[in-house]
Amino acid sequence: MTETMTVDAGVLAARVTAALRAAGASAESAAATTEALMYASRIGVDSHGVRLAAHYAAMLRQGRLNPIPVLTTRRTAAATAVLDADDGLGHFACYRAMELAVGIAAESGLGAVGIVRSSHCGAAGAYALKAAEAGMIGIVTSNSDANVAPFEGAVPFHGTNPIAMAAPVAGQQPWLLDLATSSIPFNRVRLYRSLNRPLPAGVAADAQGRPTTDAHAAEMLLPLGGPDYGFKGAGLAGMVTILSAVLTGATTDPHMIPMTETDDRSTARNVGQFCLAIDPARFVGRAAYEAAMADYLGLLRQVPSTGDSRPVMAPGDREWETARHRARDGIPIDPDTRRFLGL
Amino acid sequence: MTETMTVDAGVLAARVTAALRAAGASAESAAATTEALMYASRIGVDSHGVRLAAHYAAMLRQGRLNPIPVLTTRRTAAATAVLDADDGLGHFACYRAMELAVGIAAESGLGAVGIVRSSHCGAAGAYALKAAEAGMIGIVTSNSDANVAPFEGAVPFHGTNPIAMAAPVAGQQPWLLDLATSSIPFNRVRLYRSLNRPLPAGVAADAQGRPTTDAHAAEMLLPLGGPDYGFKGAGLAGMVTILSAVLTGATTDPHMIPMTETDDRSTARNVGQFCLAIDPARFVGRAAYEAAMADYLGLLRQVPSTGDSRPVMAPGDREWETARHRARDGIPIDPDTRRFLGL
Numbered sequence: 160m161t162e163t164m165t166v167d168a169g170v171l172a173a174r175v176t177a178a179l180r181a182a183g184a185s186a187e188s189a190a191a192t193t194e195a196l197m198y199a200s201r202i203g204v205d206s207h208g209v210r211l212a213a214h215y216a217a218m219l220r221q222g223r224l225n226p227i228p229v230l231t232t233r234r235t236a237a238a239t240a241v242l243d244a245d246d247g248l249g250h251f252a253c254y255r256a257m258e259l260a261v262g263i264a265a266e267s268g269l270g271a272v273g274i275v276r277s278s279h280c281g282a283a284g285a286y287a288l289k290a291a292e293a294g295m296i297g298i299v300t301s302n303s304d305a306n307v308a309p310f311e312g313a314v315p316f317h318g319t320n321p322i323a324m325a326a327p328v329a330g331q332q333p334w335l336l337d338l339a340t341s342s343i344p345f346n347r348v349r350l351y352r353s354l355n356r357p358l359p360a361g362v363a364a365d366a367q368g369r370p371t372t373d374a375h376a377a378e379m380l381l382p383l384g385g386p387d388y389g390f391k392g393a394g395l396a397g398m399v400t401i402l403s404a405v406l407t408g409a410t411t412d413p414h415m416i417p418m419t420e421t422d423d424r425s426t427a428r429n430v431g432q433f434c435l436a437i438d439p440a441r442f443v444g445r446a447a448y449e450a451a452m453a454d455y456l457g458l459l460r461q462v463p464s465t466g467d468s469r470p471v472m473a474p475g476d477r478e479w480e481t482a483r484h485r486a487r488d489g490i491p492i493d494p495d496t497r498r499f500l501g502l
Numbered sequence: 503m504t505e506t507m508t509v510d511a512g513v514l515a516a517r518v519t520a521a522l523r524a525a526g527a528s529a530e531s532a533a534a535t536t537e538a539l540m541y542a543s544r545i546g547v548d549s550h551g552v553r554l555a556a557h558y559a560a561m562l563r564q565g566r567l568n569p570i571p572v573l574t575t576r577r578t579a580a581a582t583a584v585l586d587a588d589d590g591l592g593h594f595a596c597y598r599a600m601e602l603a604v605g606i607a608a609e610s611g612l613g614a615v616g617i618v619r620s621s622h623c624g625a626a627g628a629y630a631l632k633a634a635e636a637g638m639i640g641i642v643t644s645n646s647d648a649n650v651a652p653f654e655g656a657v658p659f660h661g662t663n664p665i666a667m668a669a670p671v672a673g674q675q676p677w678l679l680d681l682a683t684s685s686i687p688f689n690r691v692r693l694y695r696s697l698n699r700p701l702p703a704g705v706a707a708d709a710q711g712r713p714t715t716d717a718h719a720a721e722m723l724l725p726l727g728g729p730d731y732g733f734k735g736a737g738l739a740g741m742v743t744i745l746s747a748v749l750t751g752a753t754t755d756p757h758m759i760p761m762t763e764t765d766d767r768s769t770a771r772n773v774g775q776f777c778l779a780i781d782p783a784r785f786v787g788r789a790a791y792e793a794a795m796a797d798y799l800g801l802l803r804q805v806p807s808t809g810d811s812r813p814v815m816a817p818g819d820r821e822w823e824t825a826r827h828r829a830r831d832g833i834p835i836d837p838d839t840r841r842f843l844g845l
Contacts, residue, residue: 235611235784235785236609236610236611237581237611238580238613239611239612239781239785241785241786264581266579267579267581267582267610268578268579268580269579269581269582269610269614270581271611271780273786275786296744296749309814310814310815311808311809311812311814312805312806313805313807313808314805316802324741324744326744334744336738336740336741338733338734338737338738342727342730342731342734367808368806368808383726383731384685387685387702388726391681392726393817394817395665395681395738397677397679397816398679401639401669401677401795401798402780404794404798405669405786405798406639406782406785406786406791408785408786411801413798413802437749438579439749441578441579442582442584442749442750443616443618443751444751451747451754452744452748455747455748455754458659459652459659459740459756462652462655462656462657463711464655464656465655465711465712471652472654473740474736474737
């Protein structure tokens with residue numbers, strides 16, 4: 160990777176915003192997308208980081224994304240609301256939805272906002288984190304276009320459908336989970352094709368749905384759990400589809416226009432998201448919650464490790480460590496993104 | 503299995519109730535536990551079915567379980583409540599909590615009830631199903647005593663920590679997911695020991711936390727995803743612990759008295775559960791939800807199957823099929839349970 164350079168976060172964020180603005184994005188949607196991409200790039204989730212700016216800029220220019228969306232929210236009950244994202248950038252909708260969910264939860268103990276007419280939202284953890292920063296547990300799901308087989312199925316049906324959750328930890332960075340319900344993302348298959356490397360067993364299938372380790376033969380992903388226990392990953396993918404799309408009125412995965420593998424870059428995709436905030440103060444109470452969380456995480460991090468060099472980690476520990484390194488050393492940028500951002 | 507017999511559901515339920523009543527359980531807690539055990543036995547989840555009646559009866563007699571619990575609920579906000587289960591049978595607490603959550607959701611769009619001082623609740627899907635039968639999406643989690651290693655950890659830390667979700671389907675049985683966040687339950691290890699059979703790869707570890715297929719060497723389970731992707735299953739287990747115990751004030755998994763592998767049968771375990779109900783009417787609306795759900799499930803069941811003989815199934819399809827068979831043929835009962843129930 161001799162062509163990788165690192166860039167200071169402030170410089171990088173300004174370039175991302177400028178690129179999105181140049182593609183027509185409104186100031187507020189460009190700011191939200193920049194924040195979400197920088198979140199992912201800071202914590203080391205480069206697949207969902209600033210490299211996506213070029214894709215979003217193309218979609219803004221070619222009509223799939225509404226560059227100047229007007230978000231419409233409707234409060235439907237004491238604990239619920241719906242948000243119409245007006246086919247704009249999904250990050251903008253998700254930040255606003257979680258902000259609303261947190262406000263509702265402060266009143267009602269829980270708040271959930273269902274989002275329709277949205278688009279790709281990057282790393283779902285970005286929005287769960289917002290809840291944790293406000294002292295709430297946040298849960299976010301997003302559906303996506305079909306590239307994961309159902310259990311024992313022979314065509315792609317569900318998206319990689321992430322589940323993210325963040326929980327506040329007093330005096331520490333939040334507990335932070337963000338996982339696709341497949342074992343790997345499809346980009347990993349493309350990477351292994353280009354490297355001519357075999358895939359791990361049980362993560363992908365050929366055109367007939369048969370498990371394969373041949374990256375060139377792989378046509379779809381298998382759900383988390385693989386050929387034996389993939390009914391669990393497939394079930395979780397379905398949970399995400401139901402919460403994000405069936406419940407909200409968004410397009411379900413098998414009907415959704417692909418994010419990248421399509422010539423249609425002018426039709427909106429109507430992705431759905433679901434954001435839930437939970438206020439610990441309305442359950443055991445804030446002080447008891449904080450004490451229990453500190454005890455739980457302390458015990459987890461003391462578990463003897465089977466890895467030679469690293470301790471057992473809680474979800475998010477690795478990401479926060481990466482964020483500390485990148486705050487010091489800058490954020491590594493691949494050559495294509497570097498060119499796109501003029502760095 | 504020449505010693506297996508089948509029993510009519512009505513006869514079986516009466517025997518289970520009588521056994522629990524004979525062990526001191528109040529009429530309402532015996533009724534709730536019978537309903538939950540019969541639910542699992544009807545749908546073929548025999549590990550969580552009527553075979554557990556003998557265990558519960560012993561715990562009622564030996565003091566771990568309060569036979570005559572007085573449930574206390576406290577509404578804490580428009581969408582939230584807490585329920586103190588008074589160390590009684592977990593099934594009683596979970597049915598009451600989900601009933602309350604559904605009532606709250608009917609008013610507020612969402613309802614969540616956190617349960618403390620509870621105990622083993624059998625199959626978490628039983629309570630999620632109650633929400634679906636009331637037209638709501640139900641989600642239930644329960645923590646449990648430690649027998650699953652964290653990712654790259656060398657001691658058991660999390661319970662098998664189930665996540666259950668049920669979603670209503672107009673004119674059909676609900677979509678119904680109920681999964682442990684480990685690949686297999688620890689009982690499977692015991693079964694394979696007795697059969698002298700090797701375990702599948704990637705589901706269990708030896709005393710040093712190293713993956714093993716030797717059932718005799720297996721000392722703990724690995725999280726869903728196994729040695730490569732177990733950080734996902736471990737993260738989901740943590741999600742369950744946080745929602746069920748940290749949020750509610752219940753005992754976290756590593757501190758919890760084992761359900762079976764202990765001589766302590768007189769101390770209450772303070773298991774925690776979390777029940778959430780979501781009203782589709784407050785999101786896309788009931789009619790649109792029902793249409794989208796029917797379309798989604800129709801497409802899923804039409805996916806070409808890689809299995810020779812069976813179609814692709816939605817979560818719950820296999821269970822509802824079993825329930826139809828067992829309604830006709832009776833419920834198979836193992837010899838120990840048969841003796842315990844006097845059948």
